[in-house]
Amino acid sequence: MLRMETVDSINKIIDVNEEDDPELSEKLTQISKKHNAVLLACIAPYVGLKISPTKTVNAQMGLSEEFAVETAINHIQTKTDVQKLMLLVSSPGGLVQSSYKVARALRKTFKEIIVFVPHIAASGGTLLALTGNKIVMGMMSQLSPLDPQAQSGEGVVSANSVVDAHQFVTMLFDEVSLEDAPYSYKALADKFDGVDIRDALASLSLMEEYICEILEESGYSKAECKRISKSIVRGFKTHDEVITVDKAKKLGLKVVTHNDFLEEWNLFRDWLGKYMLQSADKHVIRFVISENLVRT
Known part of the structure; x- marks a missing residue:
């Protein structure tokens, strides 16, 4: 079993290692051998x-996840030259920057x-899922929209909501002048900050760029990248909308x-089950490499 020799200060904030459960590891190793692929799990308990x-x-x-995935990749590359990955993602997301950097690295x-x-890859977890040349989903699988969250006043809301609300208020003044507008219209208009609106528009555009980059690396055409990125960023009602297997298609x-x-799916569900209910403040990163793939 490969021991993780990482700088102590980094090692304290990450949870990454080869899978060490004997029974589970043996089964996962067979999958790795069958597909000539590295197996990697990114699980948020x-x-x-x-x-x-x-x-x-x-x-x-x-x-933590940035350094953990970097550490896993470095150790994988010391053992094998294989460039096929079977990736288990179970994550509620998190920082856009971190999700993008991890997806790009993979x-x-x-x-x-x-x-x-197997279950939820939401928000930044969806961005990780988009790294797949194939995405395997089941009845309870869930992706989510990738509309970034923006600052609005003292809170954080969907950047789409900031832009849509501004457009709604602007429409109120289409048929009435500012001088003749009722107080309620003016009160709504006064709530908007031009800088917040500009930042919301910029974050939506940037997210589409990130998604296009990842999708293009995953084998999508430029036209597909543009259409999918726009839909997944701007085409849903709320950030919490469930994207099922049918909606994803x-x-x-x-x-x-x-x-x-089916065999791989059931085993990956078992892999998720081992970690999903443990108490943790960071993603668990585990990997498996069959012996036939190890560089001699």
Whole structure:
């Protein structure tokens, strides 16, 4: 078993290693051998880490995940030259920057990626799922829109909501002058900050650029990238809308059902089950490489 020799300060904030459960590892190794692929799990446990009597911290894409995935990739590359990856993603998302950097690192490292989403890959987790040349989904699988969150006053809301609300208020003045507008119209207009609106528009545009880059690396045409990125960023009612396997297909994503990979699907669900209910404040990163793939 490969031991992780990482700088102590980094090692304290990451949770990454080869899978060490004997029974599970043996089964996963057989899948790795069958597909000539590295297996990698990126799992955010559903139970947060209690750090005080009143505060719990949940796992989300951030600094820990950036260094953890980098560490995993570095160790994988010391053992094998294989460039096929089977990736398990279970994540509520997190920071846009971190999600993008992790997705980009995976796409730059592996030529072929098959992503498995047994349950939830939301927000930044959806961006990770888009690294797949194929995305395997089942009945309970969930992706989500990728509309970034923007600052509005003292809170954070969907950038789409900021833009849509501004457009709604602007329409109120289409048929009435500012001088003749009722007080309620003026009060609504006064609530908007031009800088917030500009930042919201910029964040939507930037997210579309990130998605296009990842999709293009995943084998989509430029036209498909543009259409899918616009739809997944701007085409849904709320940030929490569930994108099922059927909706994902309608978006144009390269989705297949779990029945196409039934053995792998069931085993990846077991892999998720091992970690999903443990208490943690960071994603668990585990990987498996069969012996036949190890560089001699």
